[in-house]
Amino acid sequence: MAGSEHEGRLGEEFFTPGTSSFTEFLTAHRPALLPMRRPFPDGVRAAADRFPHGTTVLALTYRDGVLIAGDRRATMGNLIAQRDLEKVHPADDHTAVAFAGTVGLAVDMVKLYQVELKHFEKIEGIPMTLKAKASRLAGMIRQNLGQAMQGLAVVPLLVGYDVRAPEGARGRIFDFEVTGGPYEKYDFHSEGSGSPYARGALKKLFRPGMSRREAVLAALHALYDAADDDSATGGPDINRRIFPSVAVVTEEGFERLADSETEELTREVVAQRLSRPDGPNAAP
Numbered sequence: 001m002a003g004s005e006h007e008g009r010l011g012e013e014f015f016t017p018g019t020s021s022f023t024e025f026l027t028a029h030r031p032a033l034l035p036m037r038r039p040f041p042d043g044v045r046a047a048a049d050r051f052p053h054g055t056t057v058l059a060l061t062y063r064d065g066v067l068i069a070g071d072r073r074a075t076m077g078n079l080i081a082q083r084d085l086e087k088v089h090p091a092d093d094h095t096a097v098a099f100a101g102t103v104g105l106a107v108d109m110v111k112l113y114q115v116e117l118k119h120f121e122k123i124e125g126i127p128m129t130l131k132a133k134a135s136r137l138a139g140m141i142r143q144n145l146g147q148a149m150q151g152l153a154v155v156p157l158l159v160g161y162d163v164r165a166p167e168g169a170r171g172r173i174f175d176f177e178v179t180g181g182p183y184e185k186y187d188f189h190s191e192g193s194g195s196p197y198a199r200g201a202l203k204k205l206f207r208p209g210m211s212r213r214e215a216v217l218a219a220l221h222a223l224y225d226a227a228d229d230d231s232a233t234g235g236p237d238i239n240r241r242i243f244p245s246v247a248v249v250t251e252e253g254f255e256r257l258a259d260s261e262t263e264e265l266t267r268e269v270v271a272q273r274l275s276r277p278d279g280p281n282a283a284p
Contacts, residue, residue: 052081055192056226056233057098059159059173062215065250066159066171069219070098072242073234088245090254092117095160096247100192102152109154130160134174134182142180153178157191161249194226194233201225204282220269221279236266
């Protein structure tokens with residue numbers, strides 16, 4: 001068979017010195033593999049009810065680092081497309097990313113971003129700084145601008161533990177918009193259709209130096225408020241035992257809370273809401 005002698009061999013592009021960006025490598029040699037390619041002709045928009053969308057994600061700093069969390073619901077228009085979607089993912093040992101927006105694109109973008117960070121470290125021999133990680137993710141979002149303008153936007157939330165930052169300020173949060181610009185947020189932030197309600201709850205409940213347990217409870221209350229006012233955000237599903245995704249990033253690295261811990265604290269929040277439906281007051 002013609003060409004069989006080359007079957008299974010890597011192409012010349014794999015042996016040519018070039019960029020430490022895996023995304024740029026794909027752009028040059030395998031653009032069809034990029035999740036950011038445009039699926040529709042110019043002028044055609046995606047119908048909002050034809051693709052699953054995910055909401056709501058949030059992050060807040062606490063005494064040991066930074067916490068990131070999200071609800072589990074994906075919607076297609078007025079339909080629930082998935083009840084147990086995982087929106088919180090590790091990017092590397094000390095960085096995590098969560099997403100709101102078009103689910104299929106977001107999942108592929110997260111996978112590509114994970115490879116991007118690993119590729120850079122293997123090529124350069126050192127990990128990226130947290131600010132550089134935010135810039136790389138911004139570049140990937142910028143490449144998706146064409147699809148975002150067609151109705152397929154992805155809005156991630158990036159958090160990390162920055163060992164180079166001053167003590168007490170090592171948990172950092174970066175927010176993005178569809179044109180790519182990264183914006184550092186301080187103390188807390190939220191994205192997605194339920195974000196105004198989650199952010200309002202965090203404004204009330206956040207305080208510097210919270211313990212891990214206090215931070216988790218604040219995040220769960222914020223997601224509860226988001227689900228209470230936003231139909232696209234899923235609340236805790238006690239019957240199906242589907243609870244929010246919660247993870248922390250500290251000096252020890254990324255850690256997803258065990259299901260048992262998340263369930264215990266979620267049930268505590270639900271029990272509190274039986275007597276106080278609007279949630280706890282701000283700390284004095």
